[in-house]
Amino acid sequence: MELTGEYGPPRDEQEVTAVVDITAQAFAMAAADSDSVVRKNHASQLLRLLRHDGQVAATLTLIRMGQFLGGRSVPIIGVGGVGVAPEHRGAGAATRLFHHFLREMRDEGAPLSVLFPATQPLYRRVGYEQAGARYEIRVDASSLELGERSLTLRPMRPSDEAAVDACYRRFAAQRHGWLDRGDYIWRRVRTPRHDTAHGFVVEGDSGLEGFVYLIRSLAPQGAVPKQLLKLNDLVATTPAAARRLLRFIGDHRSLAQDVVWYGGADEPLLALLREQTYQVKLSMHWMTRLLDVPKALEARGWPQGLSGALHLDVADDVLPQNQGRFVLEVEGGAARVRPGGEGRLRLHVRALAPLFTGFLTPRALQLAGMLDADDASLDVAAALFAGPAPSLRDMF
Numbered sequence: 001m002e003l004t005g006e007y008g009p010p011r012d013e014q015e016v017t018a019v020v021d022i023t024a025q026a027f028a029m030a031a032a033d034s035d036s037v038v039r040k041n042h043a044s045q046l047l048r049l050l051r052h053d054g055q056v057a058a059t060l061t062l063i064r065m066g067q068f069l070g071g072r073s074v075p076i077i078g079v080g081g082v083g084v085a086p087e088h089r090g091a092g093a094a095t096r097l098f099h100h101f102l103r104e105m106r107d108e109g110a111p112l113s114v115l116f117p118a119t120q121p122l123y124r125r126v127g128y129e130q131a132g133a134r135y136e137i138r139v140d141a142s143s144l145e146l147g148e149r150s151l152t153l154r155p156m157r158p159s160d161e162a163a164v165d166a167c168y169r170r171f172a173a174q175r176h177g178w179l180d181r182g183d184y185i186w187r188r189v190r191t192p193r194h195d196t197a198h199g200f201v202v203e204g205d206s207g208l209e210g211f212v213y214l215i216r217s218l219a220p221q222g223a224v225p226k227q228l229l230k231l232n233d234l235v236a237t238t239p240a241a242a243r244r245l246l247r248f249i250g251d252h253r254s255l256a257q258d259v260v261w262y263g264g265a266d267e268p269l270l271a272l273l274r275e276q277t278y279q280v281k282l283s284m285h286w287m288t289r290l291l292d293v294p295k296a297l298e299a300r301g302w303p304q305g306l307s308g309a310l311h312l313d314v315a316d317d318v319l320p321q322n323q324g325r326f327v328l329e330v331e332g333g334a335a336r337v338r339p340g341g342e343g344r345l346r347l348h349v350r351a352l353a354p355l356f357t358g359f360l361t362p363r364a365l366q367l368a369g370m371l372d373a374d375d376a377s378l379d380v381a382a383a384l385f386a387g388p389a390p391s392l393r394d395m396f
Ligand SMILES: CC(C)(COP(=O)(O)OP(=O)(O)OC[C@H]1O[C@@H](n2cnc3c(N)ncnc32)[C@H](O)[C@@H]1OP(=O)(O)O)[C@@H](O)C(=O)NCCC(=O)NCCS
Pocket: 026, 027, 058, 081, 082, 083, 084, 085, 088, 089, 090, 091, 092, 093, 094, 095, 096, 116, 117, 118, 119, 121, 122, 123
C-alpha cells in the first residue's frame, strides 16, 4: 500500500474539515450534508486525499463492492466524491490523486475499478474507459393494470433485510454488470438523502420472491397534483412476483403519472406490458479500469461450452505490471491467464475495459482505433467476449 506524505486517508480533524469543504464546493452541497456524508465515509475509512504543500488539494471516496460479470461476483473498487479544491484545479491534482489511488488499490489486490464520470478525459488518461450503461426506464402508470394479485404483498419489515439482500443478489447475479452491493450502496437504496423509501415485499410458497423500494414525490404540473414514483429498487425473481409488483405499482395510478426506475435497456419487466407505454433512455455510461489484467480476466465468469485462446499485448503507462503479453485461455466457464504468447491482439489497458465487459465488440474497438489485431484473433475475441449488454442500476 503506497501512502506517501502526498497521499493517504485524512490524518487529523483539520484534514477531514478540508474534505468537507472541498466536497461541499465540488458538488454544490449544503455544508451540513457534506459534513455528515464525509464523516460517515471517514469513519468507514473510505476517504483518500492528495496534499499539496501540506494542504488538502483533492479527495475521493472509494467503495468496496462486487460486480456480477458473466454470473460471477468480481471484487471492484467503486469511486465517488472526486473533488479538487477550486484553487488547485487545472494543475493535475486529480490525475496525481488517481495515480496514487490506482497503485494502492492494485497493491491491495483489487482487479477492477468502476465509476460514473462527470468528465471523461480525466479518467481516460488514467486508464478508465466506457464499459457499460445505466438506463432510465419510464413507464406510464396508467398502463400498469395487470390483473394479478395471487401472491401476498406487504410492507417490508426490518427483519426482512437479510431475505431482501439475498433476493437482490439472486436477481443481480443474472444481470451482467450489476453490483454485488455492499453497505454503502444498500444505505443509498434504503435511506436516500432527503427522501423516504417505502419498502414492500412479495411472498410466494418458497418465501420472498420480489420487492420494491418506492419514493413518492409531487410532479409539479397540472391542476391536480400528480405524483412521480421513483423506484429505488425493483426486483422480481419469478414471473408471478413480476406481475404482482407491476400490479401494485399500477394501484397508484389515480395520482401517479410516471413510474421511473433504472437498469438495463433489456429490462425484463417491460416484456409484460401490453403496449409500448414506456421510454428507455440512456442515463449514463459507466467507466471501468482494469487494475490487474490477469486477475480481472480470471475473476469474471465466461460462457459455458465455449473454449478458445487469445494472445494479448497490453500497454499500461500507469500500472506497468499490466504491460506486456498474456495468453487468455477460456474453457468450461472459466479463464486462465499466463504471461507470454504472441501478442496478436494489441491494445491499451483502457480499450481492454469495454472488451472485457462486452460493451464494445473487438471490431467496433478496431474501428475506433483502439485495438489492432489479425482477423483470426478478432473472431476469437468476438466469440469469447460476447454476452448481454453490460448495465447496472445503482448510481454511486
Ligand atoms: C473535475 C475535477 C475533479 C478535475 O480536477 P483537476 O485537478 O483540475 O484535473 P486535472 O488537472 O488532473 O486534469 C485532468 C484532465 O481532466 C479534465 N478536466 C479538468 N478539469 C475539468 C473540468 N473542470 N471540467 C471538465 N474536464 C476537466 C481535463 O481534460 C484535464 O486534462 P487536460 O488539462 O489535459 O485537458 C475538478 O475540476 C473538480 O473537482 N470538479 C468539480 C467536481 C467534479 O466534477 N468531480 C468529478 C466527479 S466524477
